[in-house]
Amino acid sequence: MSDISVQLKNEAAAKLPAPITVADALRQLDRALAKQALTAKVDGRDVDLTFELQPQENGDAVRIEPVLPETLEGLGVLRHSTAHLLAAAVLDLFPGSKLGIGPPLLDDPRYGFFYDVIAPRPLTDADLPAIEKRMREIGKRNFAYRREEISREEALRIFRERDEPLKCELIENKGGPVVSVYYIDGTPFIDFCIGPHVPNTNKLRAFKLLSLAGAYWMGDSERPQMQRIYGTAFFTQEELDAWIKQREEAERRDHRRLGRELDLFSIQEEYGQGLIFWHPNGAMIRKQMEDYLYEELVKRNYSFVYTPHIAKRELWQISGHEQNYGDSMFAPTKLEDTEFRLKPMNCPFHIGIYKSQQRSYRNLPQRYAEMGTVYRAELSGTLHGLMRVRGFTVDDAHLFCTPDQVRREISDCVDFVNQVFHTFGFDKVKFELSVKGSDTSKQYLGAEEDWAQAEAALADSLNERGIDYARVEGEAAFYGPKIDFKIEDAIGRLWQLGTVQWDFNLPERFELEYIGEDNKPHRPVMVHRALFGSIERFFGVLIEHYAGAFPLWLAPVQIAVLPITDRINEYAEAVAKQLRGDGLRIEIDLRSEKISAKIRHAQLQKVPFMLVLGDRERDENRIAVRERTRGDIGTMTVEEFQRMARDLVTRRALVNIE
RNA sequence: GCCGGCGUAGCUCAGUGGUAGAGCAUCUGAUUUGUAAUCAGAGGGUCGGGGGUUCAAGUCCCUUCGCCGGCUCCA
Numbered sequence: 212m213s214d215i216s217v218q219l220k221n222e223a224a225a226k227l228p229a230p231i232t233v234a235d236a237l238r239q240l241d242r243a244l245a246k247q248a249l250t251a252k253v254d255g256r257d258v259d260l261t262f263e264l265q266p267q268e269n270g271d272a273v274r275i276e277p278v279l280p281e282t283l284e285g286l287g288v289l290r291h292s293t294a295h296l297l298a299a300a301v302l303d304l305f306p307g308s309k310l311g312i313g314p315p316l317l318d319d320p321r322y323g324f325f326y327d328v329i330a331p332r333p334l335t336d337a338d339l340p341a342i343e344k345r346m347r348e349i350g351k352r353n354f355a356y357r358r359e360e361i362s363r364e365e366a367l368r369i370f371r372e373r374d375e376p377l378k379c380e381l382i383e384n385k386g387g388p389v390v391s392v393y394y395i396d397g398t399p400f401i402d403f404c405i406g407p408h409v410p411n412t413n414k415l416r417a418f419k420l421l422s423l424a425g426a427y428w429m430g431d432s433e434r435p436q437m438q439r440i441y442g443t444a445f446f447t448q449e450e451l452d453a454w455i456k457q458r459e460e461a462e463r464r465d466h467r468r469l470g471r472e473l474d475l476f477s478i479q480e481e482y483g484q485g486l487i488f489w490h491p492n493g494a495m496i497r498k499q500m501e502d503y504l505y506e507e508l509v510k511r512n513y514s515f516v517y518t519p520h521i522a523k524r525e526l527w528q529i530s531g532h533e534q535n536y537g538d539s540m541f542a543p544t545k546l547e548d549t550e551f552r553l554k555p556m557n558c559p560f561h562i563g564i565y566k567s568q569q570r571s572y573r574n575l576p577q578r579y580a581e582m583g584t585v586y587r588a589e590l591s592g593t594l595h596g597l598m599r600v601r602g603f604t605v606d607d608a609h610l611f612c613t614p615d616q617v618r619r620e621i622s623d624c625v626d627f628v629n630q631v632f633h634t635f636g637f638d639k640v641k642f643e644l645s646v647k648g649s650d651t652s653k654q655y656l657g658a659e660e661d662w663a664q665a666e667a668a669l670a671d672s673l674n675e676r677g678i679d680y681a682r683v684e685g686e687a688a689f690y691g692p693k694i695d696f697k698i699e700d701a702i703g704r705l706w707q708l709g710t711v712q713w714d715f716n717l718p719e720r721f722e723l724e725y726i727g728e729d730n731k732p733h734r735p736v737m738v739h740r741a742l743f744g745s746i747e748r749f750f751g752v753l754i755e756h757y758a759g760a761f762p763l764w765l766a767p768v769q770i771a772v773l774p775i776t777d778r779i780n781e782y783a784e785a786v787a788k789q790l791r792g793d794g795l796r797i798e799i800d801l802r803s804e805k806i807s808a809k810i811r812h813a814q815l816q817k818v819p820f821m822l823v824l825g826d827r828e829r830d831e832n833r834i835a836v837r838e839r840t841r842g843d844i845g846t847m848t849v850e851e852f853q854r855m856a857r858d859l860v861t862r863r864a865l866v867n868i869e
Numbered sequence: 870g871c872c873g874g875c876g877u878a879g880c881u882c883a884g885u886g887g888u889a890g891a892g893c894a895u896c897u898g899a900u901u902u903g904u905a906a907u908c909a910g911a912g913g914g915u916c917g918g919g920g921g922u923u924c925a926a927g928u929c930c931c932u933u934c935g936c937c938g939g940c941u942c943c944a
Contacts (some may be wrong), residue, residue, distance in 0.1 A: 366886065421938095423873055423938080424873070424939060425938095425940050427871080427872090436872050438872070439872090441938090441939080469904090480936085480937095484935075520878095538896080539943080539944090555944085558944090589942085591870070592939090593870090593942065594870060594936095710944080805903090809905095815905080837904060
């Protein structure tokens with residue numbers, strides 16, 4: 212028996228008798244660590260604890276680094292192994308089930324893992340508790356996760372015998388000559404899997420199955436649809452409980468619930484899916500959002516335009532929308548032998564305005580802004596509250612400029628969007644630079660060097676502001692690269708808001724020109740940009756962001772005037788009138804209710820300020836002010852309050868009180 | 870569009886084949902109130918729509934529409 216030199220992390224190397232497994236080596240080096248370890252890295256390679264250490268050929272020490280709980284990597288292993296446990300339970304309860312894939316999910320806060328299955332009969336939510344129970348039973352019996360390396364042919368034979376066609380397909384597509392499979396001993400489960408896994412099922416304690424959903428095999432809607440079982444797992448029950456609690460709190464912020472409770476908007480079946488009705492409260496907020504934007508647009512030297520909602524079909528053929536985007540457009544409608552289509556985007560209309568006269572380099576850039584309402588034929592299953600709708604308004608703008616000007620324009624757009632997010636108090640915006648992919652199946656327009664130049668301009672505008680962004684290959688539009696701004700909703704879904712896009716396509720298609728210094732025609736560069744993206748979606752995100760408690764400048768009702776008795780009504784009316792005269796939005800509660808009931812009502816409506824008025828206030832000609840989150844903040848004169856409120860509104864302050 | 874689930878009063882929900890209910894909200898009356906729910910009464914429903922089984926359907930079956938969670942899609 213020879214020795215093997217083993218080094219634990221950065222500690223000194225030790226000689227251990229070979230052969231020896233990682234688990235045994237760890238036990239000899241550090242018992243506490245050995246107990247905790249889930250898997251390990253051996254010279255940087257992920258392995259199970261049962262992995263047998265081999266001496267290095269050059270005699271160097273083998274470096275072991277255990278993968279421990281409470282690390283992201285450890286969590287990934289835990290969830291991956293839990294997914295296997297799930298599959299084992301399904302096979303046990305529903306023999307004959309076909310298995311798909313079952314990965315851990317670390318990026319998506321909604322879930323921890325899933326496994327795709329086709330059971331002999333469709334599973335329903337009611338089956339989840341039984342499956343979870345079986346997982347616990349298996350878990351308690353401390354079965355081992357056992358890895359085996361076998362030939363590809365052997366693996367195919369095993370999975371064919373078990374009638375697992377999907378697994379066979381995976382092996383054929385992904386497997387090398389030797390593949391690894393994992394068993395959970397004591398169960399009928401075997402998986403084609405690269406690992407690594409926890410040593411035994413006893414490690415898995417805090418897990419929960421969450422939901423059941425449909426999912427296409429290999430994400431292809433032409434292929435069979437499977438059932439995806441979602442679950443999550445943590446190292447301790449406390450972590451799991453905290454996660455569940457947080458999820459419940461998040462659900463309380465759901466904009467669909469708050470939209471109803473605060474009477475902000477509705478969607479009405481009898482009028483059509485995905486069409487938004489802005490009620491007075493929501494419309495008031497929207498007006499504040501738009502007013503803010505208009506103010507900024509003027510400061511940034513944009514021009515305003517208004518354009519139609521519908522245009523000749525031919526226009527959409529010239530623009531290429533019909534060819535590239537036709538599935539998302541409402542079908543044509545005919546009038547006197549001419550076909551028309553509702554607009555899914557505003558760009559062709561703004562181009563129409565650009566083309567209405569000859570342009571010179573001297574009067575570029577032209578910046579056309581419009582709150583343009585567009586209609587898209589989204590599939591019914593994709594609709595979601597305000598976030599995904601069929602009719603929405605884009606705070607759109609198109610910038611027409613010379614090639615020399617475009618970098619500056621893009622940079623200004625990024626500055627603008629940054630300011631907007633700052634104003635609304637968003638701090639968790641994700642920036643993505645979407646560029647051309649290497650995938651040749653997607654047709655991209657424009658020359659290689661144009662793409663490189665455009666990408667550099669976009670990247671620079673982010674870099675010069677120190678904005679973190681992800682570069683995403685293959686996500687660019689076919690007509691050019693873009694920057695997207697995304698944000699998470701209350702339940703962890705990511706939604707795209709605004710975008711800045713460089714367009715190689717439309718200036719060509721519409722043969723746009725400007726006359727240059729050389730007195731010759733040149734092609735302008737076109738940039739699309741939206742900050743909110745869709746006003747509906749941005750509003751949805753805003754509702755959840757503030758949990759319905761809007762800052763003063765946005766709140767539909769800013770101040771509730773609450774007289775304590777009927778005697779005070781007249782004084783209350785006078786106070787309300789004075790504040791209204793200053794442009795503040797006031798509601799007065801003259802109901803025959805106790806003051807605590809009126810306060811409760813205003814609190815539930817999340818009104819920022821309440822003015823409690825009784826005999827004392829009237830006699831002293833003052834008001835008692837209550838702030839939504841602070842409660843009673845004392846009395847003051849109407850003028851003092853008015854000054855404070857006006858200041859908060861003017862500054863678009865995010866909090867009502869410093 | 871596809872898979873699974875769910876549709877009962879404005880909202881949240883109860884109602885396992887035998888006379889459609891509760892709380893909140895709304896309206897009316899009484900009460901005149903000091904910082905998160907005063908009391909009493911009233912109105913409100915073709916139980917999502919259509920069809921079927923049955924002596925009898927909110928309840929069972931079929932179908933259709935919508936909603937929810939995913940998948941696909943998402944300029």
